[in-house]
Amino acid sequence: MRSTLKDFKKKALSDPEVAEEYRNLAPAYELRRQLIKIRKDAGLTQEQIAEILQTKKSNISRLENVNSTISPKLSTIEEYAKAAGYRMQIRFIPQSQ
Structure with a gap:
């Protein structure tokens, strides 16, 4: 039987070390997942959102890539959301959750 x-x-x-790193990376993965979702829900391609934001498709690709080493500025995320027809909302949760 093959493992899944x-x-x-x-x-x-x-x-425990892997679990800790997984928890540390979770917000970045979730951000990228949400960016891709709102773009697709808006019916936009990376090329189209790049055009709206007056940037290159490669910049959008890097922004959405979970393996990217860049940490986008909050203003960049806000502009991306607006281009997709969304507004941003930030929530904080206690670390104990």
């Missing part, structure tokens, strides 16, 4: 991605993730997260 779910099995692999469960095993990996049983290592």
Whole structure:
């Protein structure tokens, strides 16, 4: 029986160091996932949103890429959201959750 991605993730997260790094990276992954979702929900391609923002498609691709080493400025995220027809809302949650 082949192990699944779910099995692999469960095993990996049983290592406390891996679990900690996973928690640390979660907000960046979630941000990228949401950026892609709002762009697609708006019916826009990366090329189209780049045109609206007067930038290059490669910049949009890098912004949406979960492996990107860049940390976008808040104003960039706000402009992206506005271009897709959204406004941004920031929430803070206690670390204990």
